[in-house]
Amino acid sequence: MERLPADTRMGPVHLTVSDLDRSLGYWGDTIGLRVRGREDGRASLGDGDELLVLVEEPGVRPSHGHTGLFHVALLVPERRDLARFLAHAARDGVTLTGLSDHDVSEAIYLRDPDYHGIEVYADRPRELWDGQVRERMTTRPLDVEGLLRELEAPESEPFDGLPGGTVVGHVHFKASSIPETVGFYRDLLGFDVTASLGDQAAFLSAGGYHHHVGANVWESAGAPPPPPGHAALRHATIVLPTEDTRDEVVARVGAEDSPHGPLVRDPSGNALVLAAAE
Numbered sequence: 001m002e003r004l005p006a007d008t009r010m011g012p013v014h015l016t017v018s019d020l021d022r023s024l025g026y027w028g029d030t031i032g033l034r035v036r037g038r039e040d041g042r043a044s045l046g047d048g049d050e051l052l053v054l055v056e057e058p059g060v061r062p063s064h065g066h067t068g069l070f071h072v073a074l075l076v077p078e079r080r081d082l083a084r085f086l087a088h089a090a091r092d093g094v095t096l097t098g099l100s101d102h103d104v105s106e107a108i109y110l111r112d113p114d115y116h117g118i119e120v121y122a123d124r125p126r127e128l129w130d131g132q133v134r135e136r137m138t139t140r141p142l143d144v145e146g147l148l149r150e151l152e153a154p155e156s157e158p159f160d161g162l163p164g165g166t167v168v169g170h171v172h173f174k175a176s177s178i179p180e181t182v183g184f185y186r187d188l189l190g191f192d193v194t195a196s197l198g199d200q201a202a203f204l205s206a207g208g209y210h211h212h213v214g215a216n217v218w219e220s221a222g223a224p225p226p227p228p229g230h231a232a233l234r235h236a237t238i239v240l241p242t243e244d245t246r247d248e249v250v251a252r253v254g255a256e257d258s259p260h261g262p263l264v265r266d267p268s269g270n271a272l273v274l275a276a277a278e
Contacts, residue, residue, distance in 0.1 A: 002252065004190040005245055006207030010168040011237030011275055012050045013072045014260075017114050018231055020056035026112050027052065030094055031074070031120070032085070032161035047164050055234060062115035066226035067174045067218060067268035069233035071109065071117030075169030076162060082106060082122040083150035088159035099142035104129040104210040106142055114231035120162070121169065123210075133194040133210045137203065170211050171236045173270050174218030178202050180267035181215045188253055189238075189264075212238075215268075225269030235263065235271035246276040 017023040024043055027033050033045040033052060041056040051074065076082055086108060089096060097117075098109035107121035129136050148154045175181045178199045185191045191204035194211055203211035217223075226232045237260075240246040246262070249255075255262035255274055262274045 002190050002248070003192065004206040004249070005241050007241045007277075008206035008212070009239050009277075010171055010212050011239040011273075012044075012046070012053055013069070013168060013171060013236050014053040014055065014234035015069070015072075015114075015116055016057050016060055016231050016234055017054050017112075017116075018056070018058060018060045019113070020054060022113050023054050023056075027054070028161075030092075031110070031112075031118065032088075032159065033074075034161060047162065047166065049167070051166070051168055053234075057231075060114070060229055060231045063226040063230040063232050064115075065218075065223060066230065066232075067176050067223050067270060068226055069116055069236075069270075070172040070174045070214070070216065070218070071119045072168060072236075073107075073119035073121055073170045073172065074162060075167050076120065076122050077165040078163075079106070079122045079147070080150045081163050081166075082108065082120065083147045083154070084157055084159055085120050085162070086144065086147055087151060087154040087157045091155060092159075099144060101140050101142045102210075103136045103138050103140075104133060106147065108142075116231065117172070119172070123169075129210065130208060133203075133208075137195045137210055168237075170205075170214060172214035172216070173233075173236075173266070173268065174223070175215040175266075175270075176217070176223050176268040178215060178217060184266045185213055185215075189249065190252075223268075233270060235260065235273050237273045237275050239275045239277050241277050243276040243278070246274055250274055 036044040045052040110118045195203040201216040205212045250262045255264045260273045
């Protein structure tokens with residue numbers, strides 16, 4: 001089976017939201033992403049590269065009990081950037097849903113007004129975990145005090161948004177079946193499994209990264225995709241290094257055409273656009 005090139009990465013994530021003004025307030029002021037453009041109920045966010053696209057459908061409800069997005073994970077360049085985000089959250093009363101140390105990374109979790117999951121994280125140096133993800137990746141409480149010691153004065157550290165160089169580090173999906181999910185992402189697309197929790201969760205990547213894709217069974221095996229009328233994942237993006245490598249994957253998986261490029265769906269119905277970096 002062909003493996004994905006080592007420089008494969010994740011690209012923009014497209015989400016449906018119920019109130020675009022409200023969402024832009026949250027993703028801009030609270031998360032710190034800059035609005036790149038807005039038109040006809042759609043907005044693009046990111047600093048330089050596009051990281052997120054929000055599409056308004058008034059009246060949609062949060063998607064509970066369905067497959068889809070668990071969280072979009074925004075990777076900041078430095079540990080100090082994560083400390084700055086945490087100081088902002090503490091100072092400005094931002095509601096958090098989790099603070100975790102995964103050994104390979106440190107992470108802060110939130111939810112937007114439509115209940116879309118968000119992770120803001122910083123990687124530990126790769127030489128500390130390279131080739132050891134299966135043994136080392138874990139979840140324990142984040143050392144909040146240790147992280148904030150990256151800053152001289154956390155209580156007054158300015159927050160001007162997420163820094164340049166922030167990327168979509170990984171996307172974590174809610175899945176209906178982990179074996180079927182692994183069969184798709186590993187055996188068809190060409191990712192490698194880096195860690196797993198049996199039939200409950202799996203983590204996959206290209207090039208030895210700890211994970212570009214995560215998946216866990218959401219509430220119950222066999223959960224369906226969200227029906228119309230729900231705030232949902234529209235699609236995530238996998239970016240291949242060249243058009244030739246993208247076209248090779250497209251031919252292998254049998255992608256369909258979409259306005260955003262070749263699109264495939266995993267066994268849980270999660271949509272993935274296959275893009276080329278150049």
